[in-house]
Amino acid sequence: xxxxxxxxxxxxxxxxxxxxxxxxxxxxxxxxxxxxxxxxxxxxxxxxxxxxxxxxxxxxxxxxxxxxxxxxxxxxxxxxxxxxxxxxxxxxxxxxxxxxxxxxxxxxxxxxxxxxxxxxxxxxxxxxxxxxxxxxxxxx
Amino acid sequence: xxxxxxxxxxxxxxxxxxxxxxxxxxxxxxxxxxxxxxxxxxxxxxxxxxxxxxxxxxxxxxxxxxxxxxxxxxxxxxxxxxxxxxxxxxxxxxxxxxxxxxxxxxxxxxxxxxxxxxxxxxxxxxxxxxxxxxxxxxx
Numbered sequence: 199x200x201x202x203x204x205x206x207x208x209x210x211x212x213x214x215x216x217x218x219x220x221x222x223x224x225x226x227x228x229x230x231x232x233x234x235x236x237x238x239x240x241x242x243x244x245x246x247x248x249x250x251x252x253x254x255x256x257x258x259x260x261x262x263x264x265x266x267x268x269x270x271x272x273x274x275x276x277x278x279x280x281x282x283x284x285x286x287x288x289x290x291x292x293x294x295x296x297x298x299x300x301x302x303x304x305x306x307x308x309x310x311x312x313x314x315x316x317x318x319x320x321x322x323x324x325x326x327x328x329x330x331x332x333x334x335x336x337x338x
Numbered sequence: 339x340x341x342x343x344x345x346x347x348x349x350x351x352x353x354x355x356x357x358x359x360x361x362x363x364x365x366x367x368x369x370x371x372x373x374x375x376x377x378x379x380x381x382x383x384x385x386x387x388x389x390x391x392x393x394x395x396x397x398x399x400x401x402x403x404x405x406x407x408x409x410x411x412x413x414x415x416x417x418x419x420x421x422x423x424x425x426x427x428x429x430x431x432x433x434x435x436x437x438x439x440x441x442x443x444x445x446x447x448x449x450x451x452x453x454x455x456x457x458x459x460x461x462x463x464x465x466x467x468x469x470x471x472x473x474x475x476x477x
Contacts (some may be wrong), residue, residue: 203366208393211359211371211442212400216412219345224415230471231463235342239349240449244352248463252358252450259451264368269403272447275438278458285437286444287408290463294427294470296417299441300434303427304394306414307368308401313416314453317427321462324431327420 200266212305218243221305223297230294343458360446363393372443374434437463 219225220243228237263269293299298317306314360371380390388477417423434440437459439448448456
């Protein structure tokens with residue numbers, strides 16, 4: 199059952215990115231262009247998503263188990279450290295360059311756009327490089 | 339500052355759908371949606387690999403479903419520069435893994451749980467994103 203849920207959630211998320219036009223890098227770059235021609239739409243995407251999701255997190259956080267899984271499994275990392283700031287800054291730089299973050303980049307593969315494909319391939323290389331360096335650090 | 343292309347209603351509706359996906363994934367599967375986490379775990383970890391794969395496939399099917407039902411073309415404007423896309427892709431991939439999340443994981447799943455860590459991450463990547471666009475427009 200949780201396999202079907204995963205697929206359905208992916209589809210709903212992808213439709214949400216399309217309806218909100220966040221799938222379009224130009225729209226995201228418009229949001230980041232505060233000092234120029236500013237498009238505040240992305241803020242409303244976040245507000246919509248938070249209004250729906252936040253109450254449920256608080257309603258269900260004391261539940262012992264989710265409906266189709268044995269337990270809740272997510273990181274409850276609270277640490278605010280150099281890694282968080284450095285990583286988020288690197289991400290912000292890439293986001294500002296292309297106007298793409300992971301969700302919209304993967305969803306835009308549906309449009310068979312070669313530029314999206316290039317971005318996604320390099321994004322996966324980035325994931326892999328960090329995994330590699332984590333493994334080397336652990337091995338030391 | 340000059341406000342242009344503002345589409346608050348479709349943004350809010352699309353955002354609500356994203357929120358709905360986050361809620362269903364949490365309540366039924368007990369997991370939080372963070373696309374960078376799901377995508378990189380699909381690549382590097384055996385845990386939940388098939389679930390992650392199905393989610394990513396769904397993410398690609400989503401726009402196609404939208405297109406079929408709305409009968410509208412989805413137009414995007416994306417950079418043509420291979421080098422820019424390569425550098426941006428690497429930064430987004432590595433940065434989200436070092437910082438433990440992206441716009442979905444930190445800005446929605448994290449902030450929704452009132453996580454201070456995610457609020458700090460979101461403010462950081464928004465400031466750097468805004469500065470990057472500012473510098474890019476100056477060049």
